[in-house]
Amino acid sequence: MRITCVGGGPAGLYLAILAARRDPRHRVTVLERNPESATSGWGVVFWDDLLDDLYRNDPESAATLRRDAVVYQGQDVLIDGHPAAHLGGYGYSIGRRRLLEILTHRARQLGVDVRFDTPADERVADADADLVVAADGVHSGLRDRHADEFGATGTLGRNSYIWLGTDKVFDTFTFAFARTTAGWIWFHAYPSADRLSTCIVECSPEVRAGLGLDGTDPRAHIARLEQIFAGPLDGHGLLDRMPGQQPASWHRFREVRNATWCRGRTVLLGDAAHTTHFSIGSGTKLALRDAIELAALLPRDATGLDERLGAFDRHRRAVLGPVQDTARRSMAWFEDVDAHLGPDPAAVDPVTFAYDLWRRRGSYPRWRYHLHLATQVGTVRTARRAVGTVRRVVRQRRRPHVPAVPG
Numbered sequence: 001m002r003i004t005c006v007g008g009g010p011a012g013l014y015l016a017i018l019a020a021r022r023d024p025r026h027r028v029t030v031l032e033r034n035p036e037s038a039t040s041g042w043g044v045v046f047w048d049d050l051l052d053d054l055y056r057n058d059p060e061s062a063a064t065l066r067r068d069a070v071v072y073q074g075q076d077v078l079i080d081g082h083p084a085a086h087l088g089g090y091g092y093s094i095g096r097r098r099l100l101e102i103l104t105h106r107a108r109q110l111g112v113d114v115r116f117d118t119p120a121d122e123r124v125a126d127a128d129a130d131l132v133v134a135a136d137g138v139h140s141g142l143r144d145r146h147a148d149e150f151g152a153t154g155t156l157g158r159n160s161y162i163w164l165g166t167d168k169v170f171d172t173f174t175f176a177f178a179r180t181t182a183g184w185i186w187f188h189a190y191p192s193a194d195r196l197s198t199c200i201v202e203c204s205p206e207v208r209a210g211l212g213l214d215g216t217d218p219r220a221h222i223a224r225l226e227q228i229f230a231g232p233l234d235g236h237g238l239l240d241r242m243p244g245q246q247p248a249s250w251h252r253f254r255e256v257r258n259a260t261w262c263r264g265r266t267v268l269l270g271d272a273a274h275t276t277h278f279s280i281g282s283g284t285k286l287a288l289r290d291a292i293e294l295a296a297l298l299p300r301d302a303t304g305l306d307e308r309l310g311a312f313d314r315h316r317r318a319v320l321g322p323v324q325d326t327a328r329r330s331m332a333w334f335e336d337v338d339a340h341l342g343p344d345p346a347a348v349d350p351v352t353f354a355y356d357l358w359r360r361r362g363s364y365p366r367w368r369y370h371l372h373l374a375t376q377v378g379t380v381r382t383a384r385r386a387v388g389t390v391r392r393v394v395r396q397r398r399r400p401h402v403p404a405v406p407g
């Protein structure tokens, strides 16, 4: 089959890798509008469940990704003037640029024609393809031209966020909440390799305006944020771009849903099909899993493609609905931070607040709360980390032995 992926993000590249692995006779092309290595954004987090899937589907790229990812242990919640409250768990993080380099390299190794500096419209994509994969992200042009047929909706979140980096190296996933004269503002930060961390700053539109963060000079925004977060950043600076990138700007999260992901020979994948608020850290994982599921259903030639696309659409959309509902709850929790924290930082109980933050996606059994209280004790945290390390190592040792899905 001739397969054209529009968009060289995780969804388009991974679909290309898996299609080429599955049948080297497929002619697979990826069209990416940006120059090579000109990705926006900093690090993305993921967990062992994704690594298991990646090792099963393409052990080569999975091993490189694991090698270049960093591990964070535990989560810290910092609230103006209070000692940190702690949450358990560990995860991985990798710079988005490195992730895309790994996937591009692997795709080329497998014979995929990856073309950068190549913006594609529908005419270009359709010209020579049995299947067009619209992996062109949240603002997908291929989707929006036929928004009615896809039943596309886009709902904007209320808060503003800006995706920054910092040279402070966090070793935990850290939330820091600062009370300003305009109200609460906070960041979500985690390590992202190369002695850098990711730092996503979020606040309500009122706070953004009240702090003068809606002006036209982005450098002034960075300076103001460095001043506000001087404590949790230990005086380190914030970075608004990687070398060669455009400077970061403020956005509002856009939740994309579609009534169907297929239209003729075109199928939506990744953010073009669905988005989930960044506070559940899952968009990349979901994009990669879309690719895994679609690749597994691809026929050897174009015969029966319509039915296969229909099956993909029905099944994957059903899986995504509840995940998007969870992400919406998480987003709504952050939109309500003022109510959770109140106007007086001194009156906040950080341990209770941290538990509230942790269970924002749904409810948990009572024992979880007792575990949370115990996690505030240093020796318990050390023990939980040790258990996490053993789990991680055991899981990693098993991976090279996971039978790969046959190509």
Ligand SMILES: Cc1cc2nc3c(=O)[nH]c(=O)nc-3n(C[C@H](O)[C@H](O)[C@H](O)COP(=O)(O)OP(=O)(O)OC[C@H]3O[C@@H](n4cnc5c(N)ncnc54)[C@H](O)[C@@H]3O)c2cc1C
Residues within 6 Å of the ligand: 006, 007, 008, 009, 010, 011, 012, 031, 032, 033, 034, 041, 043, 044, 045, 046, 118, 119, 120, 121, 135, 136, 137, 138, 140, 141, 163, 200, 269, 270, 271, 272, 278, 280, 281, 282, 283, 284, 285, 286, 287
């Ligand atoms: C602040 C923030 C933090 C996040 N953190 C995490 C996290 O921790 N973990 C996680 O799993 N996810 C995270 N995500 C989500 C994640 O970045 C996305 O879900 C993921 O990148 C989706 O992959 P994609 O391939 O569908 O789209 P994208 O990565 O957006 O790729 C789409 C590509 O298509 C290209 N393109 C667009 N139009 C055209 C065209 N006409 N022609 C050619 N190319 C085109 C674009 O240039 C882009 O390279 C975060 C997102 C944000 C905003």
